Amino acid sequence: MTTFRQRFVGATELPKTLTEFDVEQSFQLSKDDLDAIRKRFRTAGRLAAAIQLTVVRATGRPLDRLTNVPRALLRSLCSALGIQETSIASLKTLYSRQATLYEHQAWARQVSGFTEVDADVLASCAQTLGRLAGTASSVDELVKQAEIWLFDQGRMLPGDRVLRDLARQAYLAIDEAALHTIREQVGEPGVDKAIRAVFSMRRGRTGGTVLEWLKGSPGKHGPSGLSEVTDKINFLKDLGVDRWTLDAIPNARLRAYGQTVVHRPPSETKRLKHETQSVEVICFLRMILLELTDVALYIAARRVCDLVRRASTKVQGKQTRGLTHYREKQEQIRQVLHEEGPDAEEKLEALKQLVPKDDVEPRYSRAALVRQALVEDSTRVQALLNGLTGLDLQGRANVPSLKQIDVLRDLKARGVKELPQDFDLSITDPVWHDLLRDENRVKAHAALRACALMSVRKDLRGGRLWIEHSLDYRNREGLLIPPEQWKKERGQFVSALNLVMDPRKLLEVIRANLEAGLAGLAEALRTGKVEIDEQAQFRLPALLPLEGDDQVRRARDAMFNAIGECQFSDMIVEVDVHVGLTETLLGRKANSVQELLGCYGALLAHGTENDAKGVAAMVPGLEVAHVTSAMRALEAADRLRKANDRVVAFQKRFPIAEHWGKGDKASADMMSLDASKHLFNARIDPRRRTYAVGIYTHVLSTYGVIYDQPIVLNERQAGAAVEGVERYNATVEDGIRLSLLAVDTHGYTNVAMAVAKLLGFDLCPQLRNLSERRLFVPKRMDVPDSLAVATVDDISERAIIKGWDELLRLIASIRIGRVSPKFVLEKMGSAAQGDPLHKAADHLGKLLRSLYLCDFFSNEDFRREIHTLLNRGESVHQLQRAVFHGRVMPERGRRSDEMRAISGSHALLTNIVIAWNTMKMQEVVDRWKKAKTPVDDAWLRRMGPVHFGNINFRGTMSFGIDRHAATLLQKQQVERRRA
Known part of the structure; x- marks a missing residue:
């Protein structure tokens, strides 16, 4: 059952605002149901029995005789049963006898397949809650999970007190186990x-x-x-x-x-x-x-970058001054040569004085000059190195950086400030050897410190060094499946992953497909669909716009004019009524209007540029304390993610969404939010030259934001891209897994393409740089002559075969949740070169990238599809900027929990707009079709639900909660308000 439909599980009464869409999704009668009702009951009792049956299937609980019945449900059931529509207010009208009610409830349980719970089932439920209690943030959340578990087991839900007692016991057991662990350790x-x-x-x-x-x-x-x-x-x-x-x-x-x-x-x-x-x-x-x-x-890495940048700026200044000196020298030489009067011998003697024979300056590369500048900046280098080495660094055997640190510690302990003459240069990178051989041994000692600093940073990024008391820099080996377990269960893991034990079989398939792709690309080159320029780089013709843009634009304008203006607050409440957002965010329905307003305010405070004080000023009757309290509650793990899943599932269920895609493809990209420079995780956005933080989002072909996460600007985003797909595919409940993810240049690496393929989906980058469009093929592979200049035959199949077993172990560890793709890919960047696992994944990724590029270059329709997916992601980013148009203030976003809450709330508000627009677009299309107004499906495919010109995001916000109190608040609170 999808999270969207789970909102009715456990309900003791149905909201009056139940819509026709809700009825269609959750309260429909099948043909077999209608036959069973007509066979069992007379006309007078059919409606009541139908109500009991549909409600049991949707909620897991029967309705009592005093419960109100929504008008939309009555209308739908009367139509299905072929009886005259009635306007009864509650089941009391239909049940004059209590025995008839019990008879209908028993019949509904039998037909629906639900059975009563017994002691064994409750014991199993208690065990399940014991496992779930480790991640649940409240007892209310556990009660809801118990209801869903029993519902999935086909059991009638007992009273709230029974489930709440089980949840409290599970929660208490977790607390007791934690206390026992703490006392023991x-x-x-x-x-x-x-x-x-x-x-x-x-x-x-x-x-x-x-x-x-x-x-x-x-x-x-x-x-x-x-x-x-x-x-x-x-x-x-x-x-x-x-x-x-x-x-x-x-x-x-x-x-x-x-x-x-x-x-x-x-x-x-x-x-x-x-x-x-x-x-x-x-x-x-x-x-x-x-x-x-x-x-x-993280700060140390930023400081290293700052030191390198400072050194580079210093080198640039020296080079500029040196260029000025050479120009002055050139002017002096020109004056001597063209001066009238002196003879040739005098001019020659003057030139010798200007250019002495022994005055030959050594030539250094820019990188070498930067290293020299780092050595000269020894005070800052030493301070930063001391901070890094005080963090209990551990590493693999014979890691050079650890040996360098040991030498420095030994010299410091002995009070030696010079590097010994017999220092072993083999433990350092050869590019540092000239500086380490310097006759000035104090300067050579400074060079060793600079070398060690750069080595430690590189080995931390490559996973050769780690720190046990860390989350992002732990030992990769300790997170993978243990070698003994892998050796014993390798066959089961490989079978579950649908992969092969022998990589030669996979390589044969890839080689055959690559040969076919190269042949197709050679044909496209011959027919002029693709070109290769003088630099042996592929050039593609621009994609021409599709016909009928004006018609689509006019139809879209007419549609949103029919939808009309809307307040953002009304959209939030309306989607909450349909989806149950606040119930997901709070773990239960709100106890009061104030709590509900606080939840809405927390969403706005996290997901927009406003803070708690600003939101409280915008919403009448809302206090700052309520907003800040709710903001802290939203930082709980997975609450915002579950709410986003519900909204996306709701939006995908409208028929109009089927025109935009099947839900098996998505795009991923980063958008930057302006931020204060006082945030340690803020970096300068290279486009806008302002400090910003990154939000990485995955956008379905149907426009919904299915995954979001905060990231650091100016770093490779491949890990975040793969992580989002794997998390989505692991939790998707409608059976439609992502098979393709379109990304830009920053969203891929060769290793990421290999990991993605082995996880079951294709990573499809739209490469910006022509230099990255080279085709890599296996050694000694026959390539068409027309493509020979643009291919590189350096793929080692032997390296793939050698590292295949470790690669499978890595993929299996990701799939069972021992390690995240983001963690793995961050440790397998360029800093991991030389690792056999990295080499195997890198060469396999190059092969897969060549196979993808053959299709991308030769197939215009495929190229247009990738382009369309990325454009849809960009259109969602425009909506996101309308939702959050300011900047992250310095008092927010410093903790990882805060950044996740900002990212999740921003995505949720964006999804609310997309879902609301989709719902209203569907209503307009239904009206047009009913009025025989021409509506072309081709137009609908090219209209997106990301329009926001008709939405008022600012100003005073009024949430019309009173109209929906029965749906949004706890039952006792609604009765109290009525009284």
Whole structure:
């Protein structure tokens, strides 16, 4: 069952606002149902029985005789049964006898296949909740998951009290298990020491408690920011947090415990009972250490880039001054040569003085000059290197960077400030050897520090170095399937992945397809569809626009004129009524109008440029405290993702969406949100030259945003691209998995293309640079003569065969969730060259890229499809910029949870607009067809639901909750408001 239809599971009554669309999706009678009703009941009892049957199938619970029945459901059932439409208000009108009600309920259970729960089923449900409690953020969320699990098992749902007791027990068991783990791994003395430490007062000008200090986020990525982070890490290591082994506590639960401390004032945490305080504080400290380590490494990497940039600027200045000197020298030579009076011998003597025989300057490359400048900047280099080496770096055997660090530590311990003459140059990169041989051994010592700094950064990025108390820089080997388990279960994993044990079979298929693709490309080259220029690079003709653009534009304008103007707040409420957004975000229906408004306000505060104070000023009756409290609640894991899934499923169900695609293709790209320069994770957007943070989104061919994640600007996005597809395919419930993802140049690498293919989908990049359009083929492969100049035969099939088993192990580890594609691909970039696994994936990816380019170059329809997918993603980005047109302020986005909430809320608001537009477009199309107005399907295929010119995103917002209170609020709250 899809998440969209799950919104009715567990309902004890149906909303009056139930629409015809809801009825069509969830309350329809089949032909067999109609035959069973007509056979079992007389005309007078058929409507009541039909109501019971449809409601049991949608909710898992029967309706009692006092429940109101929505008008849309009555109209649909009367039409299906062929009886006159009635206007009854509740089932009480249909059931004059209580026994008849019980008889109909029993019949509905029998026909629908639902059975009553028993002790064994409840025990199984309790076990399931025990597993789910590790990631659930509240008891209400567990109750909802219990309802869905029982519904999927075909069981009638018991009363709320029964399920709530099971949920509380599961939650309590998780707490007890966490407390047991902490007492076992940390010990009571360690727990008491940690609690005393975090509530102790700090000395100095700032004051406050240590807990408040640890909760503070770093500012800019400068030296002071790095120093602040490393001070916190050292404090936590002094407490022994890096030695705590809390693997028995699920990572999601560890984060949930830690977030409660982050979101709560220290005084309230201090008043908790000792057991609860122990669990939350210890998990908070562990979570903070993991996050701070990642932040420290991120800031250090930025600082390395800054140092290299500073050195490059210094070299550029020297080169500019050197050029001026040479021009002056050239002018002097010209004056001597063209001066009248002196004879040739005098001129020759003057030229010898201007250009001495022994004055020959050595020639260095720009990279060599930058390395020299880094050596001269020894103070900054040493400070940064000291910060990195104090983070407990670990690595593979014989990693040169660790050997360099050991040498530096030994020299420092002995108080030696010069590099020994007998230093082993083999542990360093050859490009540094000239600097390390310098006669000035103090300068050579500085060169070793600069070399070690660059080596550590490269090995961290390549996965050869790692830190155990980190999330993004852990040991890759420890995250993969253990070798013993892989050896034993390899056949099962490979079979489940639908791959082959012998890579030669796969290579034979790829080689055959590549030969056919090259032949087709040679034919396209012969017929002039593709050209190869003088630089042996492919050039493609521009895609011509499709005919009928004016007709499509006029039809689109007419459609949105018929839809009319709309307030953003009304759109949010209307989609919430249909989908149950706030129920997903809160884990239950809202208890009050204030809580509902707070949830809407939190969405706007996270997903737009407004902050909590600005949103409270826009929404009458809403206070800042309500918004900030709800904003913290939205940071809980997966809540925004589940809400987005519901909205996308809702939007895909409209018939008009079928014109835009089947839902098996998508595009992925990054959009940048302007941000304050005081955010440590902000970088300069190269296009707009402003500080910004990145939001990477996956957009379906039907326009819905199916996955979003915050990323860092100016870095390869291939890991984020593959991660989004794998996460979506792992959770999609309608059976339509993504088979193709269109990306731009930043969204691919050769390794990513190989990983994507082995995970079951094609990564299709639209390459911007002509130099990247070369075709790579296996060695000694026959290539058509016309393509020989544009091909490179350096693919080693032997390397693929040699690394195939490790590649399969990697893919299997991704598929079962042990490691994320983003983590893997970030560690398999250019810094991982020399790793056999990287080499195998890189060569396989080059083969797949050549196969893809053959189709992309020779098939115009395929090229247009990729172009269309990317254009749809860009149109969604335009809508996203209308939703969020300002910038991320410095007090937001410093924590990873905040950035995920900003990204998820922004995607959810965007999806709300897309879903609402789709719903209204469907209504207009239905009216046009009913009025016999011509509507061409070809026009609909080229109209998108991302129009926003008719939407008012700003100003005072009024949410019309009173009209939908029965749907959006808890039942008891609705009755209280009526009273």
